[in-house]
Amino acid sequence: MKRGVSKVAFVASSGGHLEEISKLKGIEKRYDCFLVTEKSDFELKHFCDRKYLLPKMDRKQLLFLPKFIWLFIRTIKILAKEKPDYIITTGALIAYPFCVIGKMMGIKVVYIESFARVYNPSLTGKLVYNLADLFMVQWEDMLERYPKAMLGGEMF
Numbered sequence: 001m002k003r004g005v006s007k008v009a010f011v012a013s014s015g016g017h018l019e020e021i022s023k024l025k026g027i028e029k030r031y032d033c034f035l036v037t038e039k040s041d042f043e044l045k046h047f048c049d050r051k052y053l054l055p056k057m058d059r060k061q062l063l064f065l066p067k068f069i070w071l072f073i074r075t076i077k078i079l080a081k082e083k084p085d086y087i088i089t090t091g092a093l094i095a096y097p098f099c100v101i102g103k104m105m106g107i108k109v110v111y112i113e114s115f116a117r118v119y120n121p122s123l124t125g126k127l128v129y130n131l132a133d134l135f136m137v138q139w140e141d142m143l144e145r146y147p148k149a150m151l152g153g154e155m156f
Contacts, residue, residue, distance in 0.1 A: 008033040009084040009102070010048060013092045014040035014056065020090040020115055022047055023155040027088075034082055038094060052078055057093055072097045079105055086110060091124040099128045110134045113142060115155055121145045 008031040012021040018037050022044050034050035038057075054074060057067050075097040087102045088110045089095040099109050111132040113125045118139045121129075129135055129146055136152035143149055 005030075005032050006085040007031065007083065009036060009079070009082060009087045009098065009107075010034070011036045011087055011089040011095050011098045013094045014038040014042055016116065017090045017092055017095075017114065018042055018044065020112070020155050021088070024088065034084070036078060036094065036098065050082075054094060059093065068097075072101065075101045079107065088112070089128075090114060091122055091128075093124065096124055096127055099131050103131050108133045110136070112136045112152065112155070113138065113146070113149070117142060119145075 010021050010024065010028065010033060012018045014037055019042070025047060028047055033048040034052065035044065035048040036052045036054065039053045039055060054071065057064065057071065061067065071094070079101055084107055086108045087098050089098065090112045091114055099111065102109055109132045111125065111128045113136065114122055115138050117125065119141055135146060135149045137143060137146055137149045138152060138154050140151055143151060
């Protein structure tokens with residue numbers, strides 16, 4: 001890593017959340033970075049040199065709770081190893097432990113509410129809203145739901 005260059009963790013669930021974070025390609029090139037996402041068919045080949053692929057999870061799974069606890073443990077290991085200055089995330093479930101543990105470790109958290117959330121907040125957004133150092137929305141109507149948020153405009 002070059003002196004003075006910040007390290008950024010980009011964190012996103014697979015699918016649309018990962019596609020949204022891929023729109024930050026221009027930002028990604030300026031930093032020492034790594035990507036944390038779920039194992040899936042959708043892959044970002046040219047986004048950060050280092051990647052951590054974690055199993056997909058669903059809150060409705062029978063074994064969700066032990067898997068979610070495992071995700072927190074895995075998060076601690078990744079963040080302790082990489083020591084990022086910032087976490088930038090578009091959600092969803094995979095992002096929550098990174099925001100919580102990251103905040104506890106003194107890492108700045110940037111949360112970007114999903115493009116699909118035009119009128120109603122996401123569960124992850126509601127949980128992370130007061131943790132984030134910068135909380136961004138993509139639709140002006142969402143400022144009513146998140147009054148301390150910054151309107152960042154559409155990523156697409």
